[in-house]
Amino acid sequence: xxxxxxxxxxxxxxxxxxxSLVIFxxxxxIPGDPAAYMLGLNATxxxxxxxxxxxxxNGTLAERYLNWAGGLLRGDFGQSYSYRVxxxxxxxxxxxxxxxxxxxxxxxxTLIAFPVGLIAAARRGGVTDYGIMGVxxxxxxxxxxxxxxxxxxxxAINLRWFSAGGFPGWQDGLLxxxxxxxxxxxxxxxxxxxxxxxxxxxxxIETLGQDYIRTARAKGLSQRQALTRHALxxxxxxxxxxxxxxxxxxxxxxxxxxxxxxxxxLGRLIFQGITQRDLIVVESVVMLLVFAVISVTFLVDIAYAxxxxxxxRR
Amino acid sequence: MIRxxxxxxxxxxxxxxRNMSLSMAEGQVFGLVGExxxxxxxxxxxxxxxxxxxxxxxxxxxxxxxxxxTRTEPQMCALRGNELAMIFQEPMTALNPVQTIGDQxxxxxxxxxQATRAEARRIAQDRLARVGLPxxxxxxxxxxxxxxxxxxxxxxxxxAIALRPRLLIADEPTTALDVTTQAGILDLLKGLVADEGMxxxxxxxxxxxxxGLADHLAVMQKGAIVEQGATEAVFRQxxxxxxxxxxxxxxxxxxxxxxxxxxxxxxxxxxxxEYPVPRTGLLHRPPPFRAVDRVSFTLNRxxxxGLVGExxxxxxxxxxxxxGLQPLRGGEIRLDGQxxxxxxxxxxxxxxxxxxxxxxxxxxxxxxxxxxxxxxEPFHLTGRPADAAVRVAEALLSVxxxxxxxxxxxxxFxxxxxxxIAIARALITHPELIVLDEAVxxxxxxxxAQVLDLLADLRARLGLSYLFISHDLNVVxxxxxxxxxxxxxxxxxxxPTEDILHAPQHPYTRELIAAAPVIPADWQDERTHDARxxx
Numbered sequence: 001x002x003x004x005x006x007x008x009x010x011x012x013x014x015x016x017x018x019x020s021l022v023i024f025x026x027x028x029x030i031p032g033d034p035a036a037y038m039l040g041l042n043a044t045x046x047x048x049x050x051x052x053x054x055x056x057x058n059g060t061l062a063e064r065y066l067n068w069a070g071g072l073l074r075g076d077f078g079q080s081y082s083y084r085v086x087x088x089x090x091x092x093x094x095x096x097x098x099x100x101x102x103x104x105x106x107x108x109x110t111l112i113a114f115p116v117g118l119i120a121a122a123r124r125g126g127v128t129d130y131g132i133m134g135v136x137x138x139x140x141x142x143x144x145x146x147x148x149x150x151x152x153x154x155x156a157i158n159l160r161w162f163s164a165g166g167f168p169g170w171q172d173g174l175l176x177x178x179x180x181x182x183x184x185x186x187x188x189x190x191x192x193x194x195x196x197x198x199x200x201x202x203x204x205i206e207t208l209g210q211d212y213i214r215t216a217r218a219k220g221l222s223q224r225q226a227l228t229r230h231a232l233x234x235x236x237x238x239x240x241x242x243x244x245x246x247x248x249x250x251x252x253x254x255x256x257x258x259x260x261x262x263x264x265x266l267g268r269l270i271f272q273g274i275t276q277r278d279l280i281v282v283e284s285v286v287m288l289l290v291f292a293v294i295s296v297t298f299l300v301d302i303a304y305a306x307x308x309x310x311x312x313r314r
Numbered sequence: 315m316i317r318x319x320x321x322x323x324x325x326x327x328x329x330x331x332r333n334m335s336l337s338m339a340e341g342q343v344f345g346l347v348g349e350x351x352x353x354x355x356x357x358x359x360x361x362x363x364x365x366x367x368x369x370x371x372x373x374x375x376x377x378x379x380x381x382x383x384t385r386t387e388p389q390m391c392a393l394r395g396n397e398l399a400m401i402f403q404e405p406m407t408a409l410n411p412v413q414t415i416g417d418q419x420x421x422x423x424x425x426x427x428q429a430t431r432a433e434a435r436r437i438a439q440d441r442l443a444r445v446g447l448p449x450x451x452x453x454x455x456x457x458x459x460x461x462x463x464x465x466x467x468x469x470x471x472x473x474a475i476a477l478r479p480r481l482l483i484a485d486e487p488t489t490a491l492d493v494t495t496q497a498g499i500l501d502l503l504k505g506l507v508a509d510e511g512m513x514x515x516x517x518x519x520x521x522x523x524x525x526g527l528a529d530h531l532a533v534m535q536k537g538a539i540v541e542q543g544a545t546e547a548v549f550r551q552x553x554x555x556x557x558x559x560x561x562x563x564x565x566x567x568x569x570x571x572x573x574x575x576x577x578x579x580x581x582x583x584x585x586x587x588e589y590p591v592p593r594t595g596l597l598h599r600p601p602p603f604r605a606v607d608r609v610s611f612t613l614n615r616x617x618x619x620g621l622v623g624e625x626x627x628x629x630x631x632x633x634x635x636x637x638g639l640q641p642l643r644g645g646e647i648r649l650d651g652q653x654x655x656x657x658x659x660x661x662x663x664x665x666x667x668x669x670x671x672x673x674x675x676x677x678x679x680x681x682x683x684x685x686x687x688x689x690x691e692p693f694h695l696t697g698r699p700a701d702a703a704v705r706v707a708e709a710l711l712s713v714x715x716x717x718x719x720x721x722x723x724x725x726x727f728x729x730x731x732x733x734x735i736a737i738a739r740a741l742i743t744h745p746e747l748i749v750l751d752e753a754v755x756x757x758x759x760x761x762x763a764q765v766l767d768l769l770a771d772l773r774a775r776l777g778l779s780y781l782f783i784s785h786d787l788n789v790v791x792x793x794x795x796x797x798x799x800x801x802x803x804x805x806x807x808x809x810p811t812e813d814i815l816h817a818p819q820h821p822y823t824r825e826l827i828a829a830a831p832v833i834p835a836d837w838q839d840e841r842t843h844d845a846r847x848x849x
Contacts, residue, residue, distance in 0.1 A: 212410040214408075215470065215473070216410070218394055218395065218474070219394065219421060219422045219473060219474075220392065220396060220426055221391070221395075222388070222391050230413070233412050234412055310411060
């Protein structure tokens with residue numbers, strides 16, 4: 001198991017190096033001078049030269065890559081051109097919104113999906129199953145920004161339980177922060193939970209048809225015991241895959257929901273970086289997201305091996 | 315005492331079992347024999363109360379004083395694994411892959427509240443040792459994937475006997491196992507019946523297996539028992555024609571084909587195949603696994619050559635190499651003097667000369683194509699001839715089907731018919747060699763006898779050569795002239811089939827022949843027809 005984790009860790013490191021090279025080169029191959037590009041058409045030559053200096057564009061390709069990558073390792077992401085503050089500061093600030101939001105949404109979606117998927121699988125073909133399948137179909141079909149607006153309408157404007165948007169920060173304690181994140185998390189969790197519940201159901205149903213479930217029943221386990229003691233763990237592999245994908249998406253993909261709720265998250269940061277041609281921000285945030293996705297994949301791999309002993313030997 | 319009285323079963327209105335009555339005594343083995351679809355497994359599931367939804371049962375199943383059919387589901391849960399237990403055909407998938415064997419055996423005790431966790435583990439260790447998995451070599455922490463098929467079946471048996479049930483139902487417990495492994499499992503079951511005094515219901519399609527094990531025997535056909543009694547008496551009398559048919563089919567030998575003078579068609583010389591072994595570390599890769607090790611033989615024109623060996627011996631890899639589907643690590647394969655190259659370099663004309671029929675008649679066809687298209691598929695090697703439709707019709711006729719069948723889909727055919735279609739597909743390019751890879755292993759004995767007849771007939775008419783790969787010595791004896799015995803990648807013995815089966819030289823061949831179950835020869839004296847079992 002330890003050896004497996006180590007092997008996966010080495011492959012994680014290699015993936016990160018490869019990803020950083022690709023990201024660096026993509027920014028490099030953008031035709032023309034990044035500094036001129038960032039400053040737009042009306043920039044003076046002096047301004048461009050000054051920016052070139054700040055960007056560290058003077059030097060060989062290898063030097064520039066090593067500077068940039070070395071900076072990343074030290075937590076130095078460079079200076080944002082449009083915000084005039086270190087990118088690390090910007091990212092860190094946003095991460096304190098995006099990460100809790102992603103974890104919150106994922107926790108909600110998992111907490112909803114597991115029991116719902118289990119019930120649907122246990123009542124396969126019954127009214128409950130059909131009902132759940134219908135609702136989850138709807139959950140996938142409804143655009144989450146529309147659902148978010150509906151939530152705002154009901155819970156913020158009519159019932160006044162939550163605020164309609166904005167984020168107070170964590171300095172006043174956890175409660176106000178989580179309260180502000182609740183509606184966005186619910187909006188994000190709905191489609192995710194629907195997908196996850198359906199995956200859970202079909203994985204369980206497939207597992208329930210396996211020979212070892214029959215063996216378990218022949219041992220004297222009831223249908224429900226066979227489901228929880230034998231089918232559940234075996235059905236986890238596809239579910240874990242989906243959870244991993246969803247987490248990666250939630251960290252960066254929440255941009256629409258962040259806009260609906262005026263949340264200062266990573267999605268908005270990267271969007272603003274792109275519209276303001278702030279390549280330094282874009283480069284660093286993309287690298288950070290790649291890091292997040294690869295780390296999540298690593299964790300999912302470890303979780304696979306924890307669930308299924310057959311995968312530990314690879 | 316276990317009694318079935320007038321047991322009848324229908325599923326969604328379709329009658330499955332009718333009028334089943336039988337009785338079993340504790341400490342005895344009861345054999346239930348029949349072909350697939352005869353209702354053997356459904357009888358077992360009815361007794362376990364594990365029938366599929368939509369099942370309607372009537373009659374009585376008495377276990378001692380209890381009528382199992384009157385029990386509620388929770389009451390049945392308390393009985394299953396406790397008073398009556400069952401093991402199944404497919405040991406490879408019968409265990410939960412993510413739980414240790416210790417936990418799975420202990421679960422039987424825990425679920426019935428018969429032991430504390432620590433006691434359950436101790437008893438589990440005990441029971442595993444009893445079934446031949448001692449704790450020093452098979453600790454409770456082993457996972458199923460670390461065990462072979464036979465060892466997994468032993469774990470299943472340990473699970474089933476953990477609470478010393480009164481009745482153990484074994485549904486084709488050895489069908490998926492090699493013959494030497496089968497012998498070990500059957501010995502174990504026999505020993506358990508004697509030691510523990512339980513009743514064993516042994517469900518099988520193999521008459522030789524029941525002959526060696528069962529005290530009483532019932533023969534099933536189409537959901538009903540056609541004959542039952544003490545095993546020896548049933549074998550001696552064979553009152554019902556169906557019993558007789560089964561018996562004759564199991565030892566069926568098609569008419570012999572005249573031998574032609576030897577002219578080499580397929581030659582293998584020091585053929586070696588290897589597989590890479592997964593890395594154990596980032597920089598460390600163990601040496602490759604040698605699946606086929608310097609194999610040499612010659613298959614003559616018009617000859618039927620057998621290849622026997624147990625699973626994992628390299629039969630399949632060798633077959634793939636011969637068909638030009640597997641690159642060689644060393645040696646040479648020649649077809650008609652030309653070198654067989656694996657991969658794209660192999661000319662279509664050469665592929666045309668060799669065709670193959672696989673084991674699984676269900677998985678080897680595309681279900682969305684009509685039979686005509688399936689059979690005509692090998693024409694991509696030769697270019698589609700103008701008379702393709704006529705050739706398809708011819709091929710179907712030659713395997714005993716009708717030209718109209720070309721318009722049907724594969725799901726409309728039975729297993730035996732599908733295997734005929736597979737043979738038609740192999741015949742369509744007029745090949746010289748057909749490789750039959752366990753081609754009759756999935757078929758019932760009577761169907762198998764018919765397909766063997768068909769193969770013998772085709773060989774005589776078309777001058778075909780066969781390479782017949784099988785684990786079943788009976789079948790090899792019925793259809794091959796010469797046989798190769800393979801073990802651990804090497805051919806350990808080869809020669810004329812009769813000679814090898816009568817006077818095996820290599821200890822492994824002897825072991826194989828000794829492990830094959832037999833019907834005692836003197837049980838058959840009273841009949842005149844020549845239908846003795848072959849091995």
